[in-house]
Amino acid sequence: MNPAIHADVVIIGSGAGGGTVAAALAPLVAQGKRVLVIEKGARIDPKQLTGAEVASASLLYGHGGAHPTADHTVTLAYGEALGGSTMVYTGTSMTPPERVITSWNLPGLSYDDVVARTARYAAQNNAGFIPDNLINDNNRLFQKGCAALGREARQFPINVRGCRGSSLCNLGCPNNAKQGTAQVQIPAAQAAGVEVVTRAEVRGLRVGGRGGILDVFVDDLPHPHGSQSEWAPGHHVIHASSVVVAAGAIHSPALLLRSGLAGDLPAIGRFWTCHPAHILAGEHDHVISNYVGHPKSFVWEERVEAERYFLESCMYFPFITAKNLTGFGADHERLMAAYERLQMILVLACDDALPEQRVAIDVNGDPVIHYKLMPKTIEAMVRGTRAAAEIFFAAGALSVHAPSARPTLIERSENADLNTRITTAQFLPGTISVSAAHLMGGCRMGATPRDSVTTSRGQVHGHDWLFVADGSLFPTALEINPYLTIMAVADHVAEAVADREGQTVPRGGDAVPAAS
Amino acid sequence: MIRQEVLAPLARQIQPILATFIPATAKLSLADLGPVLARVDERLADEPEALQRQLKLFIRILWWLPVFTHLRTLGGLSPEQRLKMLSWLQDCGVTKLRVGLWGLRTLLFVGWYGDPAVQERLGYRPNIAGWDAWHAPQAPQNQGE
Ligand SMILES: Cc1cc2nc3c(=O)[nH]c(=O)nc-3n(C[C@H](O)[C@H](O)[C@H](O)COP(=O)(O)OP(=O)(O)OC[C@H]3O[C@@H](n4cnc5c(N)ncnc54)[C@H](O)[C@@H]3O)c2cc1C
Ligand code: SF4
Numbered sequence: 009m010n011p012a013i014h015a016d017v018v019i020i021g022s023g024a025g026g027g028t029v030a031a032a033l034a035p036l037v038a039q040g041k042r043v044l045v046i047e048k049g050a051r052i053d054p055k056q057l058t059g060a061e062v063a064s065a066s067l068l069y070g071h072g073g074a075h076p077t078a079d080h081t082v083t084l085a086y087g088e089a090l091g092g093s094t095m096v097y098t099g100t101s102m103t104p105p106e107r108v109i110t111s112w113n114l115p116g117l118s119y120d121d122v123v124a125r126t127a128r129y130a131a132q133n134n135a136g137f138i139p140d141n142l143i144n145d146n147n148r149l150f151q152k153g154c155a156a157l158g159r160e161a162r163q164f165p166i167n168v169r170g171c172r173g174s175s176l177c178n179l180g181c182p183n184n185a186k187q188g189t190a191q192v193q194i195p196a197a198q199a200a201g202v203e204v205v206t207r208a209e210v211r212g213l214r215v216g217g218r219g220g221i222l223d224v225f226v227d228d229l230p231h232p233h234g235s236q237s238e239w240a241p242g243h244h245v246i247h248a249s250s251v252v253v254a255a256g257a258i259h260s261p262a263l264l265l266r267s268g269l270a271g272d273l274p275a276i277g278r279f280w281t282c283h284p285a286h287i288l289a290g291e292h293d294h295v296i297s298n299y300v301g302h303p304k305s306f307v308w309e310e311r312v313e314a315e316r317y318f319l320e321s322c323m324y325f326p327f328i329t330a331k332n333l334t335g336f337g338a339d340h341e342r343l344m345a346a347y348e349r350l351q352m353i354l355v356l357a358c359d360d361a362l363p364e365q366r367v368a369i370d371v372n373g374d375p376v377i378h379y380k381l382m383p384k385t386i387e388a389m390v391r392g393t394r395a396a397a398e399i400f401f402a403a404g405a406l407s408v409h410a411p412s413a414r415p416t417l418i419e420r421s422e423n424a425d426l427n428t429r430i431t432t433a434q435f436l437p438g439t440i441s442v443s444a445a446h447l448m449g450g451c452r453m454g455a456t457p458r459d460s461v462t463t464s465r466g467q468v469h470g471h472d473w474l475f476v477a478d479g480s481l482f483p484t485a486l487e488i489n490p491y492l493t494i495m496a497v498a499d500h501v502a503e504a505v506a507d508r509e510g511q512t513v514p515r516g517g518d519a520v521p522a523a524s
Numbered sequence: 525m526i527r528q529e530v531l532a533p534l535a536r537q538i539q540p541i542l543a544t545f546i547p548a549t550a551k552l553s554l555a556d557l558g559p560v561l562a563r564v565d566e567r568l569a570d571e572p573e574a575l576q577r578q579l580k581l582f583i584r585i586l587w588w589l590p591v592f593t594h595l596r597t598l599g600g601l602s603p604e605q606r607l608k609m610l611s612w613l614q615d616c617g618v619t620k621l622r623v624g625l626w627g628l629r630t631l632l633f634v635g636w637y638g639d640p641a642v643q644e645r646l647g648y649r650p651n652i653a654g655w656d657a658w659h660a661p662q663a664p665q666n667q668g669e
Contacts, residue, residue, distance in 0.1 A: 080626075142655065173657060326638075326643045344637065438622035
């Protein structure tokens with residue numbers, strides 16, 4: 009075994025949450041503290057990213073981008089590389105809805121505070137609107153369809169710098185234009201002296217010394233890009249005064265569970281949500297520029313509160329598209345042959361945070377996600393599918409592929425029958441593809457250890473050395489794309505960690521200057 | 525790196541299933557299936573062994589299932605009979621069977637639609653240079669793998 013390592017703060021994970029904490033706590037290094045980031049994934053050189061769909065998915069995602077739930081009816085996407093899911097996100101930069109943050113009712117985390125912090129991180133990540141002349145056909149059709157129906161498609165900011173419009177965001181940006189933690193916060197933290205160790209997985213945590221003891225295993229398997237860990241392969245033990253778990257909404261609860269914390273904290277893993285989503289396709293009679301330009305710029309969210317869904321423009325690669333079209337055989341093949349004429353819309357449902365929706369662990373300590381598509385969620389997805397079909401037709405589509413319709417292809421002449429063509433009865437889990445990339449909950453913040461895992465400052469109840477700082481903290485689904493809110497909440501947790509270390513850090517993300 | 529073979533040894537059993545899912549593959553020989561299944565195996569390499577075993581068992585079940593109804597293996601059925609049988613499974617009342625079929629379908633789609641040459645034929649031609657390549661005088665090129 010390698011000699012024991014001593015640190016003041018150890019951050020587990022380098023995604024939206026962990027990367028933010030690393031940058032926010034970087035000033036502690038100048039105050040004499042040792043801060044480490046331990047990341048399971050590899051450091052990826054953007055120059056080696058090719059955009060090849062299957063190879064990139066294996067390289068950048070956990071389970072190749074399709075971690076199945078226990079009953080295999082939903083697949084979950086998350087990044088597993090330095091930068092976490094921010095390596096593969098689209099960069100949609102949204103401010104959270106007031107009703108959601110207010111409903112969390114967390115002392116010290118007001119809506120105004122969250123908004124102020126998201127604004128700072130949006131600036132840090134250079135979030136802004138794509139100029140009109142760089143918006144591609146697929147996005148324009150979404151806007152056009154909404155406008156024809158009197159719906160307001162809202163353009164949202166995306167966080168790019170020097171975007172060339174290669175449309176490969178979800179396969180890792182080969183131009184290093186998308187601003188994730190691997191581009192912004194981690195380099196800033198490293199420049200200030202934070203140490204980053206990649207290809208190192210934390211398998212267990214326990215109380216000891218000044219705070220906690222971590223068991224870390226460094227990988228020595230060959231990597232397709234030759235990426236190596238900064239540390240020697242094998243088992244390392246780290247003693248730390250403060251430990252920040254930011255391994256994402258699947259792996260953070262799994263780590264706490266395999267560390268034996270569930271006895272005092274029955275809510276670990278529970279109240280898990282993910283905005284389950286469908287990709288819908290509408291066939292047009294003309295070629296659409298869908299593989300050039302930034303893929304995503306518009307959201308239609310006017311019904312999110314009443315009907316529990318929102319729609320976004322999107323574009324997916326051929327395999328992902330094939331996977332998302334229900335069925336197989338000649339009909340499926342014909343629609344795939346029309347790939348360059350397909351408009352795409354993402355339907356996302358707002359799922360309820362329920363105790364039975366949970367991350368558990370198997371005998372090896374690996375996560376198992378017990379997640380069911382509840383009737384209310386299915387109803388929301390069906391309503392969203394109808395609304396998307398209306399947008400496709402209003403934008404001029406000839407036919408629409410709706411997973412919860414039989415037959416799945418709806419012709420333009422059937423536009424008036426959407427309520428009878430698209431129904432919950434035809435939403436067959438296991439037959440139709442449902443995926444999710446907004447993973448939230450499992451270590452929710454709250455007042456008591458009975459129904460939450462951490463305080464509103466991310467400190468695990470009853471363990472003052474242990475913090476959580478990622479999407480797993482959300483008490484309920486956010487109802488909008490989550491990364492900026494995760495950064496805001498992680499920034500808030502970083503202040504609590506600094507307080508424990510008896511130090512101060514600049515408030516609200518000032519450790520990294522805003523993009524100029 | 526040594527590539528682990530998961531589905532490749534079952535090429536003969538997979539051939540009629542693939543041809544039902546993607547009729548264009550019906551003309552592929554067993555040898556042509558090699559690269560398709562290699563892509564699937566690459567995707568499966570990091571999955572737990574238990575899942576790999578279940579998948580192989582499921583393929584064998586699909587192969588033998590028609591013996592009870594048609595006294596023939598899946599390979600002996602006509603394309604219409606195969607489509608009928610697999611479509612029935614896709615919508616049947618047993619979630620485990622549905623998800624098994626969905627999983628197999630999805631993996632075979634990785635093998636076929638994940639092929640850059642197939643992607644280009646579909647008209648998917650992304651380029652790292654994005655808009656610059658799109659506006660360049662020559663047609664944008666697929667950057668390949
Ligand atoms: C394809 C895709 C597109 C998305 N697009 C958007 C978007 O446009 N806008 C938006 O707001 N959100 C988007 N999201 C969601 C957003 O990226 C995530 O919600 C966010 O990054 C989650 O942050 P996190 O810190 O909770 O986890 P992550 O960012 O996933 O980071 C967790 C990190 O922990 C590491 N880790 C896990 N276990 C261990 C361990 N045991 N030891 C050490 N390290 C470990 C992982 O490798 C990973 O790097 C997208 C997500 C995906 C997958
Ligand atoms: S569209 Fe822009 S941000 Fe996305 S991969 Fe291409 S260059 Fe990068």
